[in-house]
Amino acid sequence: MTPVFHPVLVNSPFADPCVYVDFLFDRRAMLFDLGTLSDLPTRKILRISHIFVSHTHIDHFIGFDHLVRLCLGRQKQIHLFGPAGFVDQVWHRLASYTWNLVYSYDTDFTVVATEIHPDGSGLSSEFHCLRGFKPENVTVRRFTDGIIHLEEGLLVRAAQLDHKIPSLAFSLEEKLHVNILKNRLEEAGLVVGPWLNGLKQAIQQEKPDDTPIQAAGTRGAVVLTLRELREQIVKIETGQKVCYVTDAAFTPKNAERIVDLAREADYLFIEATFLDDDSDRAATRHHLTASQAGKLARRAAVARVIPFHFSPRYTGRGNEISAELQQAWNGFSP
Numbered sequence: 001m002t003p004v005f006h007p008v009l010v011n012s013p014f015a016d017p018c019v020y021v022d023f024l025f026d027r028r029a030m031l032f033d034l035g036t037l038s039d040l041p042t043r044k045i046l047r048i049s050h051i052f053v054s055h056t057h058i059d060h061f062i063g064f065d066h067l068v069r070l071c072l073g074r075q076k077q078i079h080l081f082g083p084a085g086f087v088d089q090v091w092h093r094l095a096s097y098t099w100n101l102v103y104s105y106d107t108d109f110t111v112v113a114t115e116i117h118p119d120g121s122g123l124s125s126e127f128h129c130l131r132g133f134k135p136e137n138v139t140v141r142r143f144t145d146g147i148i149h150l151e152e153g154l155l156v157r158a159a160q161l162d163h164k165i166p167s168l169a170f171s172l173e174e175k176l177h178v179n180i181l182k183n184r185l186e187e188a189g190l191v192v193g194p195w196l197n198g199l200k201q202a203i204q205q206e207k208p209d210d211t212p213i214q215a216a217g218t219r220g221a222v223v224l225t226l227r228e229l230r231e232q233i234v235k236i237e238t239g240q241k242v243c244y245v246t247d248a249a250f251t252p253k254n255a256e257r258i259v260d261l262a263r264e265a266d267y268l269f270i271e272a273t274f275l276d277d278d279s280d281r282a283a284t285r286h287h288l289t290a291s292q293a294g295k296l297a298r299r300a301a302v303a304r305v306i307p308f309h310f311s312p313r314y315t316g317r318g319n320e321i322s323a324e325l326q327q328a329w330n331g332f333s334p
Helices: 064-071 086-095 182-187 195-204 226-233 252-262 276-285 290-300 318-329
Strands: 005-009 019-023 029-032 048-052 077-083 110-116 121-128 135-142 147-151 154-162 166-174 176-180 212-217 220-225 234-238 241-245 267-271 305-308
Touching: 005 267, 019 241, 048 154, 064 086, 077 086, 077 147, 077 154, 077 166, 086 110, 086 121, 086 135, 154 252, 166 252, 176 195, 182 226, 195 212, 195 226, 195 234, 212 226, 220 226, 226 234, 241 252, 241 290, 252 267, 252 290, 267 290, 276 290, 290 305, 290 318, 305 318
Parallel strands: 029 048, 048 077, 077 110, 241 267, 267 305
Antiparallel strands: 005 019, 019 029, 110 121, 121 135, 147 154, 154 166, 166 241, 176 234, 212 220
16 A cells, blocks of 8 residues: 555654654645744645644644744645634734734735634634734534544544643544556556546545546546446555644543544554653653553554654653653563
């Protein structure tokens, strides 16, 4: 399976939390948390369409100003998601600047902020550059099954965690992975082209088997049914899943929610802030130890686990943190 999502840590595990998810075959990206963005090239930042913020401690949201600065003067819309109170926080951040010159811009950079409440309700508001980023089009939201963002082919879920304040964990999920079998394509007398995107969309949308699809053949255009093409040239697999967990106390409720959200994820990015020898400090600070993170990854049966958000007290000892998590993930820790 050729993966569609390509997630990477933006910064060192000791630096601000931030995971960049690039999309294959699509000029877009998503971001988990909004820490310092100085190491991310401008061209990559400008591909971002959606950002999911766990909470607004400064190390998780300091990159917002950098983002706005780069997007000003561009015709671009960015969707941000965060916990309860997030819409007002975005507004206050934007309101801290003077926007008297933006009314003459030719473009309307827009921020759409959404907050998710513990009871499944929420709120969205738009902030338009051309109107001085004042809040407008405030909309009451309701989220089902933790799904906070839904579009063709993918969805994003959120789980409410306790960090002494609400902190959100996220899961980016590909609904189905549609893989075109190139050897079968040639055998069927068909050729690669834009029409394959239409075929994938029809499968993602679960259109009827008799839906006609205009395909490109070696001898010209040909019309085949969705069922014929699906059976001849397509392999459908379970889609990718990327999970992001940070800033959560090791409590039974948090553990249950993390495991449910991350179950069988292809990638689990999870904080490992302290070593297990400092578990008392971790509990006081409402963070996970490396061993606790590894045990959660094991319970969730994830394929890959990437630790981050290391405490600076362990500078130069990052390998110890990774090793402790790895042992727990493999079932060797006490």
